Amino acid sequence: MFEARLWKSLKNESVQCRLCNHFCAIKPGERGRCGVRQNIDGTLYALNYGKSRLSISTRWRRSRCIISAGTRTYRWLPWDAI
Ligand code: SF4
Numbered sequence: 001m002f003e004a005r006l007w008k009s010l011k012n013e014s015v016q017c018r019l020c021n022h023f024c025a026i027k028p029g030e031r032g033r034c035g036v037r038q039n040i041d042g043t044l045y046a047l048n049y050g051k052s053r054l055s056i057s058t059r060w061r062r063s064r065c066i067i068s069a070g071t072r073t074y075r076w077l078p079w080d081a082i
Contacts, residue, residue: 002049004037013042 006018013028017037024032026039036048066075 001040001045001047004044004046004049007037007044009042013039015039015042015044017044 004017004019007015008018010016010025015026017024017026017032019037020034022033024034024037026032026037026044028039028041031038031047036046038045038047063076063078066077068074
């Protein structure tokens with residue numbers, strides 16, 4: 001288990017995760033919305049640290065990331081959909 005990054009302490013040993021825009025307020029012993037960050041005694045831990053895997057199907061291996069100019073959005077499309 002690995003102490004998470006991007007969080008802050010709240011009252012009563014609760015914490016607020018700031019990794020994504022859900023900004024979960026997590027009480028001791030509970031997990032955030034994603035289920036992989038847990039508050040243990042007022043410290044936020046990343047339960048999946050070092051365990052993440054990315055599985056990409058054959059179709060998606062040949063894909064492109066389309067970044068829209070002037071925005072913060074992107075789309076990940078298979079090669080044959082472009
Ligand atoms: S969903 Fe997970 S990563 Fe996002 S703020 Fe909540 S605990 Fe953090």
